[in-house]
Amino acid sequence: MPEQEFDRTEGWQAAGARIDSLIGASASGGPVARERAEELVRVVADLYGAGLERLLELLHERGVLTDEMIDAVAGDDLVAGLLLVHGLHPYDAVTRIERALAGGEVELLEVTADGVARLRLPGGHGGCGSSSEKLRRAVEGAIEAAAPEITAVEFEESPADTAPAVIPVSALFSRLTDTAGASGAGAAVAT
Template identity: 40%
Template sequence: MTAEQTGLRIQQALDALTDTGAEQAGEQLVRELMEFYGQGLARLVPALPPPALGRMLDDPAVAGLLLLHDLHPEDLTARIDRALANLPERVEVTGFDPATGTLRLRRTATGCGCGEQDVEAALACHAPEVTAVELERAPQLLQIGTRPQPAAEVR
């Protein structure tokens, strides 16, 4: 389960607590649990050897937890690169607008034809600052075949 899915389930549970005072109690419970888990993660992350931490950062659930608690050790650029490295098609970043959260990408090779949704899914847990993706379309390549053979002369 991703951090995004977990967040949605928690929000649904809080929404179900509509009785007087129940919603505030539910929100307080979530805050207390978040603080508790955050303190534990804050002690755990620095204790991990760099190779182990690097492997853990590839896991979307771990990356999501560390971002949620503001403990992710990588900057936005590194997190975007990590997310894009796992795509089946190579893309390069051509720009990021922090005001709008728009990441602009260009395909660097032909491949599976990944779309914005595939890229957004890859970025969801690693770089939630990215809220929109603009993916330059690959140019259509002209197919060049062999020259047609001349028709046999009829006598």
């Protein structure tokens, strides 16, 4: 077994960092060595991507790529990540983001053509404060994991958060006028 083999359930997440490290180390051989190392990684990645695509085609042709199987593939972090890298993920960015936000109160408004995810925060989270910032960071992290192709995340406050909390002065005066008139009428009825 190769020295750098990694455990399937834990170490695979470190593989990308190791590849970057090896490419960086190849730079000590000069720019040509680095370019060749980067090309080698691209060629190997393209080969594996073509293999994954063919595997999915074969499964589909034989009728075993069912909705249940697609959900299982999309739900496996390792497989889903590989499919994302190669543009083969079975779900589009909108679906992946909606699934990542499922059960929460944040609403996906749209994903723009240039890859910006626009979201609406629930009432009570649009203002300042650490809880609002924690929610925003958690949502950004969930979106980055589910749809790494998203270029930016923009938040919009819920309409309830943007409504003015101040009563207009004219409403106060009309209330005083109405109260004075009503109390006089009420006093006459009470006697």
